[in-house]
Amino acid sequence: MNILVTGGAGYVGSIVAEELLRQGYQVIVLDNLQQGHKGAVAPGAEFIFADVCNAEALDGVFQRARIDAVMHMAAETVVEYSMTDPKRYFHNNIVGGIELLDAMLKHEVYKLVFSSSAAVYGDPQSIPVDEDHPKLPVNSYGESKLMFERILEWYGKAYGLKHISLRYFNAAGASESLGEDHRPETHLIPSVLKAALSKNSPVSIFGTDYPTKDGTCVRDYIHVTDLAIAHILALKRLEKDGSSCIYNLGNGNGFSVKEVIEVAKKVTGCNIKTVSASRRPGDPAVLIASSEKIKRELNWNPQYYELKTIIESAWKWHSKSPEGFKKRNSFTGKN
Numbered sequence: 001m002n003i004l005v006t007g008g009a010g011y012v013g014s015i016v017a018e019e020l021l022r023q024g025y026q027v028i029v030l031d032n033l034q035q036g037h038k039g040a041v042a043p044g045a046e047f048i049f050a051d052v053c054n055a056e057a058l059d060g061v062f063q064r065a066r067i068d069a070v071m072h073m074a075a076e077t078v079v080e081y082s083m084t085d086p087k088r089y090f091h092n093n094i095v096g097g098i099e100l101l102d103a104m105l106k107h108e109v110y111k112l113v114f115s116s117s118a119a120v121y122g123d124p125q126s127i128p129v130d131e132d133h134p135k136l137p138v139n140s141y142g143e144s145k146l147m148f149e150r151i152l153e154w155y156g157k158a159y160g161l162k163h164i165s166l167r168y169f170n171a172a173g174a175s176e177s178l179g180e181d182h183r184p185e186t187h188l189i190p191s192v193l194k195a196a197l198s199k200n201s202p203v204s205i206f207g208t209d210y211p212t213k214d215g216t217c218v219r220d221y222i223h224v225t226d227l228a229i230a231h232i233l234a235l236k237r238l239e240k241d242g243s244s245c246i247y248n249l250g251n252g253n254g255f256s257v258k259e260v261i262e263v264a265k266k267v268t269g270c271n272i273k274t275v276s277a278s279r280r281p282g283d284p285a286v287l288i289a290s291s292e293k294i295k296r297e298l299n300w301n302p303q304y305y306e307l308k309t310i311i312e313s314a315w316k317w318h319s320k321s322p323e324g325f326k327k328r329n330s331f332t333g334k335n
């Protein structure tokens, strides 16, 4: 089967592509490299430098090869910036998403796995958060993900699109050869590990006055390989009975920023300096998932449930690649 992975040069997409190849699928990665890296494209995948907002380019992609299903990960992803520049988020995540769906329908491709987010829930009213929890996003990033989930429902009803939305909590960790390299890095674990590598630069703790056990935000970290395996289980479900669905993906355990830093100190053996900073707009205090539904229905069985092992895998990759995907992208001239 031929799977198109949009955003496949990014963090999660590259490791999903790697896992798809490992399980015998053929993979086409489509990415505009605004955040991803050519060097992150899984060996064995075909790479297409294109933008999901470009209908003509998408048409060309679907014309060239018979695509059986799409995994849609390309997106604007930084919560903080989505508070100040929502139009960028709605353009890429909604307009780009619709262009993709329309190209799929035109070329009679009816299976889609969509990277949604815990950000659709906003500030949780109860913990753990299951899929029926009220959806009240507090940032335009989460709003764009929720809007696209709803668009998928309508495309399902009207045009027969079969879709599974996976609402990830915090992806973390690395595979043997691929890891997380965002520029700028806004995610906690890679920021902490970069601070450990640099020895001097401190890691910022955004908000120390949240209503949590130590005043810092609490998040649920899920290993990126467990996430990748969930995508393939979702794809198999679409192949089997074609029923559309939504699943949370998390570990069910919450760790505060300070707890993550303490575990990272033990894993790296480095004294990681910290500096307190003000809260980032759009950050809920606590996000912890219930992923019982995907465990029950798709037999998803995460292998990395301890924070220590998740951070160890990330540390292994960061130590091996201290400058991330260093080689310059020949397409963009950027790293």
Ligand SMILES: NC(=O)c1ccc[n+]([C@@H]2O[C@H](COP(=O)([O-])OP(=O)(O)OC[C@H]3O[C@@H](n4cnc5c(N)ncnc54)[C@H](O)[C@@H]3O)[C@@H](O)[C@H]2O)c1
Residues within 6 Å of the ligand: 006, 007, 008, 009, 010, 011, 012, 013, 030, 031, 032, 033, 034, 035, 036, 037, 050, 051, 052, 053, 072, 073, 074, 075, 076, 077, 092, 096, 115, 116, 117, 118, 167, 168, 169, 170, 171, 172, 182
């Ligand atoms: N990382 C997480 O913890 C997390 C949590 C929840 C949801 N998600 C979702 O998972 C997906 C992947 O996240 P990630 O952390 O790997 O992000 P990422 O930024 O590393 O990857 C996104 C990729 O999409 C590409 N891209 C962006 N806009 C594009 C466009 N218009 N056309 C073509 N390519 C484009 C980028 O260049 C990048 O390679 C995103 O949809 C994100 O919203 C991620």
